[in-house]
Structures are given as C-alpha cells and as structure tokens.
Amino acid sequence: MAGPDDASGDLPVIGSLVVPAGALGWRFSRSSGPGGQGVNTADSRVELFVTPLELPGLSEHQRQRLAARLGDRLVDGVLTVAASEHRQQLRNRQAARERLAAVLRAALAPPPPARRRTKPTKGSQERRIEAKKQRGRLKRQRRSWD
Incomplete structure (x- = not known):
C-alpha cells in the first residue's frame, strides 16, 4: 500500500477527491543547473x-470550477506540473505530487466571501486629520522668515 511519502499511488487532494494513480502521467528529463557529474x-x-x-x-459544480480556475x-485539457529543485528524482516526484495536489486544492476551494464595504471609524478619521x-x-515652522 502507498504511504503518504510515497511517490506513486493515489494522490489525495481533498476529502472527497482522490486522484487515482492511473490518471497520473509522468515524464522525466534532465534537470538544468548545477549538479556535478551526474x-x-x-x-x-x-x-x-x-x-x-x-x-x-467530481461533481458537475467542481468540474465547472476547475475549468474556470485552471483554464x-x-x-x-491537460494540467502539467514540473519539479526540478532536488537532485534526486524521487524527491522531485514527491514535490511534483505535492504541487499538483496544492494546485487542485486551490482550484476547488470555494471563493472567499464578498468584502463588506465599511466606513472609517470616527476615531480613525480624527487621527488622520490630526496627523x-x-x-x-x-x-509651516520650516518656512524661512524673509
């Protein structure tokens, strides 16, 4: 069974959504940057x-939200996430899984509540005018007295 740190297996995103391992595709290539002989x-x-x-x-509502936010x-129709910050492929696989889960989680999150417009308080207005x-x-004190 795949553990939470495993770089293969199903990918849990949120409580109701788990990406099956068969739906994930992997591609590997050489990393850029320093790294020695390897x-x-x-x-x-x-x-x-x-x-x-x-x-x-996914519910139809979640599909619409994903389409709108990940458009x-x-x-x-394919979402791609890359990771190359580590020298080991296994650690990059784990980083890519975490990044993909975070992207999907953010896209599925409900929108924040609408901001309520408020007036400045009387005290804040007075402090602003006094400043x-x-x-x-x-x-005025800095003016020259010619």
Missing part, C-alpha cells in the same frame, strides 16, 4: 500531468 546522465526533472476535468468523483494552465494638521504645522 547531472548529464540522471533524468531528475519530473513532469506530472493529469486531465483534471475527467477525474472520477489558463490547461493545454488540450495632517501636525504635518502642516511642521512645514
């Missing part, structure tokens, strides 16, 4: 891709 031979860069709108267990990131008057007095 950088030219090790395929440590990881790309993880999934078709989020075809995931099982810019989807290429032919402006103090600044004016200071500038």
Whole structure:
C-alpha cells in the first residue's frame, strides 16, 4: 500500500477527491543547473500531468470550477506540473505530487466571501486629520522668515 511519502499511488487532494494513480502521467528529463557529474546522465526533472476535468468523483459544480480556475494552465485539457529543485528524482516526484495536489486544492476551494464595504471609524478619521494638521504645522515652522 502507498504511504503518504510515497511517490506513486493515489494522490489525495481533498476529502472527497482522490486522484487515482492511473490518471497520473509522468515524464522525466534532465534537470538544468548545477549538479556535478551526474547531472548529464540522471533524468531528475519530473513532469506530472493529469486531465483534471475527467477525474472520477467530481461533481458537475467542481468540474465547472476547475475549468474556470485552471483554464489558463490547461493545454488540450491537460494540467502539467514540473519539479526540478532536488537532485534526486524521487524527491522531485514527491514535490511534483505535492504541487499538483496544492494546485487542485486551490482550484476547488470555494471563493472567499464578498468584502463588506465599511466606513472609517470616527476615531480613525480624527487621527488622520490630526496627523495632517501636525504635518502642516511642521512645514509651516520650516518656512524661512524673509
């Protein structure tokens, strides 16, 4: 059975949504940047891709929310996440899984409540006016007395 730190297996996103391992696609390539002699031979860069709108267990409302929020990131309906910050492929696989789960979690999150417009308090208005008057007095003092 896959553990929470495993780089394979099902990917839990939120309580009601678990991305099955079969829906995840992996692609490996050489990482850029420093890394010593192994950088030219090790395929440590990881790309993880999934078709989020075809995931099982999504309600129609969740599909619409994913389509709206991930629209810019989807290429032919596929969401791709890359990780290359670690030198080991396994750690990059774990980072890519965490990043994909975070992207899906953020896209499925309900929108924040609408901001209520409020008036400044009487005290804050008075403090603001007093600060402006103090600044004016200071500038008046600085004037030359020609």
